[in-house]
Amino acid sequence: MIGYYISLAMRSLRGTPILSALMIAAIAVGVGASMTVLTLNYMMSQNALAHKDDVLYAVQLDSWDPNGAYNRGGRGNEMPWQLTYRDAEALLRSDIPTRQVAMHRFGFTVTLEDSEVRPFVAETRVTTRDFFSMFDVPMLYGNIWNEDADTSPVQTVVLNKALNEKLFGGEDSVGKTVELNGEPFTVAGVIDYWNPSPKVYDLNNNPFSDSEEIYIPFGLHRKFQIYSWGNTNGWNSPDPEVEGYEGHLLSESVWIQFWVELDNDTRKKEYENLLTGYIQQQKEQGRFQRPLKFGLTRPSEWLVLNEVLHDDNRVLGWASLAFLLVCVVNAVALLLAKFLRKAPEAGVRRALGANRNAIFIQHLIESSCIGVLGGLIGICFALLGLSGIRMLSMGQIDQIASMDWLMMLAAIGLAILASLLAGLYPAWRISRTNPSIYLKTQ
Amino acid sequence: MLKMQNIRKSYRTDTIETHALRDFSLEVNEGEFVSVTGPSGSGKTTFLNIAGLLETPTGGEYLLDGQEIGGLSDRDRSRMRNEKIGFIFQGFNLIPDLNLFDNIDVPLRYRGFNTKERRRRIEKSLEQVGLSARAKHLPAQLSGGQQQRVAIARALAGEPRFLLADEPTGNLDSLMARQVMELLEFINEWGTTIIMVTHDPDLARRAQRNIQIVDGQVSDLRQSIAQEEIATV
Numbered sequence: 319m320i321g322y323y324i325s326l327a328m329r330s331l332r333g334t335p336i337l338s339a340l341m342i343a344a345i346a347v348g349v350g351a352s353m354t355v356l357t358l359n360y361m362m363s364q365n366a367l368a369h370k371d372d373v374l375y376a377v378q379l380d381s382w383d384p385n386g387a388y389n390r391g392g393r394g395n396e397m398p399w400q401l402t403y404r405d406a407e408a409l410l411r412s413d414i415p416t417r418q419v420a421m422h423r424f425g426f427t428v429t430l431e432d433s434e435v436r437p438f439v440a441e442t443r444v445t446t447r448d449f450f451s452m453f454d455v456p457m458l459y460g461n462i463w464n465e466d467a468d469t470s471p472v473q474t475v476v477l478n479k480a481l482n483e484k485l486f487g488g489e490d491s492v493g494k495t496v497e498l499n500g501e502p503f504t505v506a507g508v509i510d511y512w513n514p515s516p517k518v519y520d521l522n523n524n525p526f527s528d529s530e531e532i533y534i535p536f537g538l539h540r541k542f543q544i545y546s547w548g549n550t551n552g553w554n555s556p557d558p559e560v561e562g563y564e565g566h567l568l569s570e571s572v573w574i575q576f577w578v579e580l581d582n583d584t585r586k587k588e589y590e591n592l593l594t595g596y597i598q599q600q601k602e603q604g605r606f607q608r609p610l611k612f613g614l615t616r617p618s619e620w621l622v623l624n625e626v627l628h629d630d631n632r633v634l635g636w637a638s639l640a641f642l643l644v645c646v647v648n649a650v651a652l653l654l655a656k657f658l659r660k661a662p663e664a665g666v667r668r669a670l671g672a673n674r675n676a677i678f679i680q681h682l683i684e685s686s687c688i689g690v691l692g693g694l695i696g697i698c699f700a701l702l703g704l705s706g707i708r709m710l711s712m713g714q715i716d717q718i719a720s721m722d723w724l725m726m727l728a729a730i731g732l733a734i735l736a737s738l739l740a741g742l743y744p745a746w747r748i749s750r751t752n753p754s755i756y757l758k759t760q
Numbered sequence: 761m762l763k764m765q766n767i768r769k770s771y772r773t774d775t776i777e778t779h780a781l782r783d784f785s786l787e788v789n790e791g792e793f794v795s796v797t798g799p800s801g802s803g804k805t806t807f808l809n810i811a812g813l814l815e816t817p818t819g820g821e822y823l824l825d826g827q828e829i830g831g832l833s834d835r836d837r838s839r840m841r842n843e844k845i846g847f848i849f850q851g852f853n854l855i856p857d858l859n860l861f862d863n864i865d866v867p868l869r870y871r872g873f874n875t876k877e878r879r880r881r882i883e884k885s886l887e888q889v890g891l892s893a894r895a896k897h898l899p900a901q902l903s904g905g906q907q908q909r910v911a912i913a914r915a916l917a918g919e920p921r922f923l924l925a926d927e928p929t930g931n932l933d934s935l936m937a938r939q940v941m942e943l944l945e946f947i948n949e950w951g952t953t954i955i956m957v958t959h960d961p962d963l964a965r966r967a968q969r970n971i972q973i974v975d976g977q978v979s980d981l982r983q984s985i986a987q988e989e990i991a992t993v
Contacts (some may be wrong), residue, residue, distance in 0.1 A: 319869065322869055329857060329858075330857075333857050662853075663855050665853075666853045666854075666855060666866075667866060667870075668814070668838070669812070669814060669841070669847050669853070670841075670842065670847070670866050670867040670870065670914070671838055671839070671841050671842020671843075671867050671870035671871065671918075672838060672842075672870050673834050673835045673837075673838035673839070674834050674838075675835070676838075676870065752814075752815070753814055754805075754809040754814045754815055757809075757814070757847075757849055757853060757926075
């Protein structure tokens with residue numbers, strides 16, 4: 319009977335094209351508006367590291383000013399988001415974590431000898447080698463640099479797939495040389511397409527920007543005097559006795575992001591003990607004058623702590639659903655008008671053997687058909703809305719302002735749910751109508 | 761076949777209670793052709809609606825085919841209506857945007873017949889009313905008489921034992937009315953019980969039995985027909 323009801327529904331929609339178009343438009347506009355906002359919120363709240371949520375931790379140490387807690391505009395847990403270079407360097411010596419990563423954002427001017435490619439600046443991540451295995455970065459060619467490169471200056475580089483295509487036409491470029499800031503670097507490997515959004519591993523900078531094009535070893539800091547291209551925060555002046563770049567490395571400025579992988583609770587406990595001991599040791603040396611405090615935060619909690627999905631976005635999400643509700647209320651009125659106009663037909667069907675449930679289901683399916691059509695058009699509206707947002711954001715949030723198949727299915731589901739809600743009362747009304755009234759007067 | 765005992769039906773608004781049927785008792789045997797006459801507002805249509813399970817009586821006992829109707833659910837009454845009762849209305853009540861084939865298909869769908877069986881019954885019933893060639897026409901493309909024949913075909917397709925006709929010739933000219941009446945008589949000869957409400961004494965007289973309803977009750981039958989004949993003369 320479902321097929322029969324669907325054919326009746328389509329016939330009914332064709333029979334009242336203007337009224338049907340209005341109802342479909344009401345659902346489509348509501349679904350389009352709400353799905354635009356919900357898609358943005360959904361994409362913003364994605365956790366690319368969800369599968370490792372129980373083993374990965376962002377590390378925080380409260381090395382901040384004894385006269386006032388770290389304040390990031392009222393957000394977070396009153397601890398610096400990043401570590402000082404010296405603390406990161408010290409923690410890297412621990413063998414408790416299965417993997418550990420110290421890193422930050424940077425930029426290099428890239429040139430290629432004997433090439434028509436003009437010099438350009440490439441987004442760079444300066445990192446320890448565990449970055450690739452910790453964050454499941456897929457390799458396309460070659461491999462990662464050796465462990466030595468994390469602590470000593472080895473001029474090696476890993477390129478991303480797009481940059482490798484730009485520089486080497488997509489060939490296996492392992493062993494070839496590129497110049498970064500005029501210095502030769504040997505290509506150790508090329509990663510495959512990898513672009514988690516939001517970038518859980520670095521939420522300091524735009525969490526929705528593309529992942530970096532170049533990855534170089536952490537051990538190159540002193541040789542190239544690498545500073546952060548991300549946020550650097552400090553609360554006191556560097557030691558005047560240590561000048562220049564070394565002074566920066568030994569300062570209390572925080573600019574290194576630090577992650578550890580701890581396989582189980584025992585390891586985590588051991589690492590907590592290590593951090594406690596380290597802070598106590600540093601206190602004895604006159605540092606860490608605030609109460610002993612550190613943070614080990616899972617990726618999912620890190621996203622919340624960093625407020626990747628702002629409260630404003632949540633409010634907007636609710637507002638869009640309220641707008642959909644307004645559209646549903648309009649659809650209820652239109653459906654009621656349409657169904658009551660068809661009451662004589664329902665009366666005839668009742669006389670011919672249809673029970674109330676059959677009439678109810680028939681009309682509810684007609685509502686669902688309106689929902690499916692409204693949902694499909696709503697998806698087009700949402701795609702238009704998202705492309706408008708992409709245009710307005712000048713490419714800053716391209717990744718999140720796009721709809722995946724799951725959200726498209728959700729749009730259809732939302733549209734059907736909305737139309738079912740809209741159709742419930744009119745369908746119930748028509749199924750409860752006394753058929754004999756219409757049989758005589760038709 | 762049909763037995764009503766002290767049936768009452770009243771409609772109530774905020775201020776007024778109207779008694780459409782009062783202590784209405786009637787028995788119709790299988791295979792009978794009964795005409796029902798009476799002035800407007802006397803309760804004829806209410807009787808037909810109750811007989812056809814479209815309305816429930818306020819009181820009294822109604823047995824259809826030996827089954828007490830009072831305690832049946834909407835689902836059971838709908839099934840009984842679908843399987844045992846055929847309706848013919850003054851206004852034909854065809855669904856305007858369905859062609860003749862699909863109109864006749866409606867009760868068969870609710871009966872749960874498969875496609876093949878539905879097609880067989882639809883073609884047979886269209887043939888019985890002489891409209892086989894018009895199966896794909898819409899009701900609006902037919903004359904009034906033809907539309908009423910389609911309505912009869914729709915009623916016959918389910919092979920009901922009981923046919924209720926509410927002024928089936930009321931919207932037809934005399935020629936068409938005679939044709940429809942002949943068709944009903946033909947159907948009755950096959951064994952279908954027919955109850956026909958009509959204002960036309962000539963048609964009423966062609967039935968095997970005539971009852972008159974006055975003020976919601978069955979009145980003296982022979983006297984009522986005689987009075988109507990005098991009035992007509």
